[in-house]
Amino acid sequence: MTDIDLTPLKVAMEEYAPQGRTALLPALYAAQEIYGYLPEHVAAEVARSLKVPLVEVFGVIDFYAMFYREPVGKTVIHVCNDPACAMAGSEPMLKRLTQHLEFHAPDEGFRPSVTIERAPCLGLCEHAPAVLVKGKPIGNADLRTWEEIVENTGHQPGTILGGSISLLTANCGRGQKVSLEEFVNHGGYGALRKALSRTPEAVIEEVKASGLVGRGGAAFPTGVKWEGTARATGSPKYVVCNADEAEPGTFKDRVLMEDDPHTILEGLIIAAYAVGASKGYIYIRGEYLRAYQIMQEAVTEARKAGYLGAAILGKGFNFDIELRRGAGAYICGEETALFESIEGKRGFPRVKPPFPTTFGLFGKPTSINNVETLANIPLILRMGAEAYHRIGTEKSTGSKLFCLSGDVMRPGLYEVPFGTPFRDLLEDLAGGIRSGHTFQSALFGGAAGAFALESHLDVRLSFEDLRTAGLPLGSGVITVFDETRDMRDICLRLAHFFAEESCGKCYPCQMGTQRQLEIMKRVLDGKSLPGDWERLQDTGWTMTDASLCGLGQTAASAVLSAMKHWPQLFQVPETLSR
């Protein structure tokens, strides 16, 4: 252990040391880049450099799935395990890949060449089954050979785009990110210019008048959030872009970041101006390495061109953006857990209230918005709130990105105005169910969502219509299942996801997700015990009612929805019931 040469680490830490604890995740990434994993001595040196207690560095390392305490392969392969990829054959593929692994007896300090890990949804559902090799995505991986996967010589999977309107996705699907030049030539950063010519209050009024609500799942009115942050006492203030997209089945934010990064930056800069923030963060999930690199490039371009930094566009407004990578924790999509993560801590959600608008990042007033929400901002300023309000329905304004995957003919990212019937999206735009099969159900809102049945096909996709139908819009995930799919298997995968991703802070979720998983395993194996129905109900409702954060409160949502729709699937087998 002691033969580890800490010299390169000490050099690397010079960049992070002055920032202190907030630089912990970036510093750990840098250390892991050097040594391949994070042995004790390396962690201790990072702790010393950043002046963080040793044991808290350890706590952070062990919380995040993408930090390794033990040696891992030079090539790490993440195989996606979510419903869409499983339906496309990820399990047999995983087996096939694992057969190629050489077997080694565990040996201290030994570093294998390849490590294969099951991963939660990688946000590549339209390319299922998907794998990440050293952070680089491969779509339709079942069709590739072992060599093709390990070498990762294939093309990056491209954007699959559809829909009936093209506002948010106007710059998407070109096979590469829109350059700054091209972006500006098409009116890019014009909305920022417009915003800076007005007062911050006027910008907030415009956003309020547009009726825009958050696209990350909670649907909170964006203008109201900004107003709350703007009016809060305390400085400095922060704006944060939540790009920790990890809801199984969601990939919209990844596409926006990879194809049209400047629109997001423009939205965030306008947000900062409106609330009076001088610093912004974009927190991108660890699995989205490509999106991170593209956003990083875009930030550099924008800074060079004077859209970021001091006196933006020659006005008296100073603002800059720092990018942060998550490290494999779904919980960090929860806004307060995300703050904790930026602060260099385990991603434990905080108790609310206080809310971020008054007590957010570093305890300061903070406005945190989802990627897609921010992408709407330039649009609203360009076309005006009134014109924007005419898109969609009266109560759900604008357009919405839907991530369609599973058993549809054309899985992909679809943009439609709010109010579009589900049937139009599914049948006309996405080509309907894969040939020869019929619709059984669709999961709305991802793992934290609920199932739609055939009777829901004519529901209009708006907040108000879906609420009436008892379906969550969530972040816009729709995973479609045909008649051949065993919904118990889908529920087991979702239960597994939550058990893996629970942070462990509050009791209902910490233990409830584990019990839910155990019972779902019995259900799938046809070995339900008498009383399992009530156990699932009690566990589910206790998590829903009593958990601390949104993860726990929705961890039973899909299972409870399935129990309502298909009670027969959860029956105790004849042989076991008396």
Add this chain to the structure above:
Amino acid sequence: MSEIINLTIDGKQVAVPPGTTILAAAREAGIEIPTICFHEATTSNALCRICVVEVEGARVLVPSCVAAVGEGMKVQTQSERVIRSRRTILELLESTVDLSEAPEIQQMVVDYQAVNDRFPQAEERQSLPIDDNPMYLRDYSKCILCWRCVQVCAEDAQYTFAINFSGRGYETQISTFYEIPMPESTCVFCGQCVGVCPTGALKPKRQWLLELGRTPDEIMDLTRGERRSRRRRVEPDVNEQA
């Protein structure tokens, strides 16, 4: 803001100063709300959720240990939803850890009619006792992750930072840096963690030996080495005597 907040708890009129928690207001009114992770001396994290109550108009249940009272608030401490959550949380605990030395929680199990073995075939959080120092024993199969020990070791009291968490979710456990033995950690053996542990997961070593049936003499023998080593530190005196 008015000087006094008026609310009702289980139909009873209560008047308390602003900023009072629902838990404190209820106690003042003689209404007992159960708590597990709550401790007067540590920061409340509202994580055990046993103290949840139903507040009219709130979408989910509210942790009374941290939620402040509001004017006109209507609180139910014994509603059907509250009872179901408390009972299920207790049953989850029962199925996960060894509560044999947690009399307060055992009483709650009785009060809420929680069923022993409600979750058959459940994976328990088992681990072997860690006996790595002369002062106390750590038996994490009894640990309910109330966080108190971590808190008193950190900013809530001692600023020692010897313990934190390993893993996450169901696999979470209290741990030293890379699971090193306690004497190699920054632990100063102040004993505060042992003092706030509600389940016997942390226990003074001599108490543990007594419970194992060792006689006081045996315990003296077993720990003599430690006392000897302490005596050796004053060796200069020995030389003088010689």
